[in-house]
Amino acid sequence: MTQHEQRPEQAGAGIGAGPGTASGPGAVAAGGGLRVPDGFLEDLxxxxxRLHAHPEVGLMLPRTQEMILEAIADLDLEIALGTETTSVVGVLRGGRPGPAVLLRGDMDGLPVVEATGLPYAADTGTMHACGHDLHMAGLVGAARLLAAHREELPGSVILMFQPGEEGYDGAGVMLREGVLEAAGERPIAAYGIHVSADAPSGQISTRAGTLMAAFSVLEVRVIGRGGHGSRPHEALDPIPAMAEMITALQTHVTRRTSVFDPVVVTVGEVHAGSAPNIIPGEAHFRAGVRTFSPRMATRMAAQLPELVTGIGRSHGLTVEATFRTVLPATINDDAEAGFFARTAQGIFGAERYVDLENPRTGSEDFSRVLAEVPGAYGFVGAAKDFDPEDMPASNHSPMAVFDDSVLADQALLLATLARDRLRAAAGEGDPAI
Incomplete structure (x- = not known):
């Protein structure tokens, strides 16, 4: 796909426009080819x-794991449980031999006190404010659809139920646990879906190339010599130097980086001093750095520590600076993103698909999987009464409400991606892959 700009009203003119016969969330297109049984949406x-009412945070989610295991118990899967997490990996073997495809759903909630007032709201001081409860239920639904069509599958499907997406790098942990080898060979493709509380219900979107930002942290310790505020010439004050560093970071972004390969630097944490008349001996700050290409992430890792160290040296100060990449950019494979788009439009119609103009500035640890396996990540809108003039609460808000009528569509899209990708590998499907 060429990375052109496209307005939402042009949806379908970009990667892989195709026919469709359904509109609106929950309206399942017959052209998808996978039979959706009666009561499917209601069960999901x-x-x-149930998952929403009992969110757990981090890498260890025992109750959530138990509910997932119960939900997939009758699907004849090969199950492996995590050793460093409460992850669940299910391998669904198809009726014919072939390669493997991976589908992922994250499991963890957030330390947010829910304020939605929903009858099934959590009262635990935690909340599924990012929609991971829908991700789990949608992946369970995909597993049920695929199990019902097992004999049609020329290969295997790895179902990756992942804890710890919210700041715990659960995907990285699961890679160490061996999720990519769960089927006996590495998958040929990987797919994931994220719901959005602030996009119209049923709207499906993705883009080729960078979909979401990399996130890194610059940590700086400025070491001087403390003293009395009335005799600053006898001290080495770290605060003016730190202020200069913070300003210089923004100048560096606007004068040393291309607007076509953007960088966002946010200094969100600053600590220095204990009293107005005391010059402290040290000052500290931390900055979040978001980049959209591996090349720029590498450049910032070299340049930003060098920048702040040089400023400190000019003031006669010692500077300890570290740059740590927390998550790489989420980068969709061009061919797999096109396949994702064609599959979505083929099931639900071109009017339900949006080819995103720009990457999202948030970060996502499915980037770890996409760095190892070609694949695509996309979004499904879940704002039931979307009004662009009165935007609903977004993901991570204590007021975020997700329309769970999108679950059948989410499950059908994941299942169809897996089935049709295996068919393509067997020479039976989409020749563009």
Whole structure:
């Protein structure tokens, strides 16, 4: 796909426009080819609401794991449980031999006190404010659809239920646990979906190339010599130097980086001093750095520590600076992103698909999987009464409300991606892959 700009009203004119026969969330297109049984959506909604009422945070989610295991118990899967996490990996073997495809759903909630007032709201001081309850239920739904069509599958599907997406690098942990080898060979493709509380219900979107930003942290310790505020010439004051560093970071972004390969630097944490008349001996700050290409991330890792160290040296100060990449950019494979788009439009119609003009500035640890396996990540809108003039609460808000009528569509899209990718590998499907 060429990376052109496209307005939402042009959806379908970009990667892989194709026919469709359904509109609106929950309206499942017959052209998808996978039979959706009666009561399918209602069962997924019930599961999602049970999960929503009991969110857990981090890498260890025992109750969530138990609910997932119960939901997939009758699907004849090969199950492996995490050793460093409460992850669940299920391998669904198809009726014919072939390669493997991976589908992922994250499991963890956030330390947010829910304020939605929903009858199934959590009262635990934690909340599924990012929609991971829908991700789990949607992946369970995909597993059920694929199990019902097992004999059609020329290969295997790895179901990756992942804890610890919210700042714990759970995907990286699961890679160490061996999720990519769960089927006996590495998958040929990997797919994931994220719901959005501030996009119209049922709207599906992705883009080729960079979809989400990399996130890194610059940590700086400025070491001087403390003293009395009335005799600054006898001290080595770290505060003016730190202020100069913070300003210089923004100048560096605007004068040393291309607007076509952007960088966002946010200094969100500053610490120095204890009293107005005391010059402290040290000052500290931390900055978040978001980049959209591996090349720029590498440049910033070299240049920003060098910049602040040089400023400190000019003031006669010692500077300790570290640059740590927390998550790499989420980069969709061009061919797999096109396949994702064609699959979505083929099931739901071109009017339901949006080819994103720009990457999202948030970060996502599915980037770890996409760095190892070609694949694509995309979004499904879940704002039931979307009004662009009165935007609903977004993901991570204590007021975020997700329309769970999108669950059947989410499950059908994941299942169709897996089935059709295996078919393509067997020479039976999309020749563009």
């Amino acid at each position: 909604i019930a599961l999602r609401r």
